[in-house]
Amino acid sequence: MATPLSVNAFVKALKAEGLTVVEVGDWRTHNRNSKGPWGPVHGVMIHHTVTKGSAHTVDICRKGYSGLPGPLCHGVITKDGTVHLVGYGRANHAGSGDDDALRAVIGERALPVDNEANTDGNRYFYGFECENLGDGKDPWPAAQLLAIEKVAAAICREHGWNERSTIGHLEWQPGKVDPRGFTMASMRARIAKRLGAEPSGRTGPSGGTTYTVKKGDTLWSIARAHGTTVPALVDTNGLEDPGRLDVGQKLKLSGGTVSTYTVARGDTLWSIAASKLGDGNRWREIAALNKLADADAITSGQKLKLPKK
Template identity: 65%
Template sequence: MAKPLSADALVAALQAEGVTVVEHSGWRTHNRNHKGSWGPVNGVIIHHTVTSGTGNSVSLCYNGHSTLPGPLCHGVIAKDGTVHLVGNGRANHAGSGDGDVLRAVVAESATLPAPNENDTDGNVHFYGFECVNLGNGKDPWPEVQLEAMVRASAALCRAHGWSAHSVIGHKEWTNTKIDPRGFAMSDFRSRVATRLGGEPRPTQPSYQPFPGTEWFHKNPRSAIVTAMGRRLVAVGCSAYASGPGPQWTEADRTSYAAWQRKLGYTGSAADGWPGATSWAALKVPHV
């Protein structure tokens, strides 16, 4: 039983565990706290999204839908292993589940009872990660995504002093759900336990710091622009007839706008001028 982490503490815990984090606008105050309690927290629930594509999945989990308002989780873990933070506080992710399962999680029991009675509000007690997957048993789970899921779970366990037994699947919480599908939660907990066996070992690659939006407005000529362009080509957002090269051009801006749209930005937020969040997600290597 623990007090929920603050937004700053959550980001710090994830980054200390070597997770690449993208903070979406407004996530720090985006919650359902007006509908009920948030905390004390007791564990982590892993979900699959039943969606494809990072932008669509993040948008759905942030906004929710007409019958279930967002946030639908605290973080969305993309196929590339990036953790997109979309909520901080009570989130509509766990729903009702079995109180006996909660008691087993609190006790950090090595075995969980089969969920039967849906008599307990899980949104009070659990952090939730929605992991991008169609949930049909055929959509693959890339290793980089699974590793990020393990690290994100371990980050919260480490921050709260929990063991891997504090991490459960949605299907282990309630008999009305089947997620996550495609791997065994017992194997997943074993990986979390292994991860928790040592100190945090950040393995996040070293990326080029964001030079600032105004820097690009000055039409720079720099190896940073070349590195950015190569990453845009690699993620399928190229509008280049040739290159890319070191001189910032309209082709760079058009390519970057395609990247912003791929992340789910629209309108003026996808104008091609780099911002800190989209830049972090692009992972431009150091030059």
């Protein structure tokens, strides 16, 4: 849950991730805010357009069509990997979806099967339409898939979310099939990997051992993005006030673990955190430290790194 990024912070985050961004017309004030609220935001939603041709695709996503006024998303990702920004604020992209799916996104848990359409998704999600016919045959160029990965990672990074905050339209609204041609599980795996390292377009860690604090950072968001934990960051950097970070401050990222644990039958991350760390709510730290794409899918015999107690 978060307040939507300011329009300037939104653009800055995309460009910092190394994306090519095109600002289309009055996109900064083009929205559907008069029809309902925008925010709090909980995640990023990916769509395909069922259109062909970049110019046509961008135009229709900006203007909409009879019965569904634009903008139909915040950004259009064309086949060459360019991100065309067409609106900011409430957009007609998500429609009504499953409240159980929304709760899973908020909790960054595995998604349930979407079988209801009882919640307004236009309020809660950033939306990106991707140029593709959606027939399962139209190819997804590598540049376009990389741009989708970068877009989602950029927004997740700014909000301190992990990859589970990115979903496909097909995981939100019953009957939808988009995006078709790649799986959201594979895309989330890519996003998770990207969130494990500072983007190339931003000044930050050197050799993966230090991180430069930016506006909006918290120790939790930094720890999650870099596979470490809050206690490890506090100990490694000798922080007297963990709630205070200064923009430009350098943090060491090393020294995060002190032990390993072999998963036993019937274990969950919560039970491991409760028994080994004294606090079941620290299961998220274990998930982040081990870069687990699915926190519910640990197996007997698996070796897990544990954060400091």
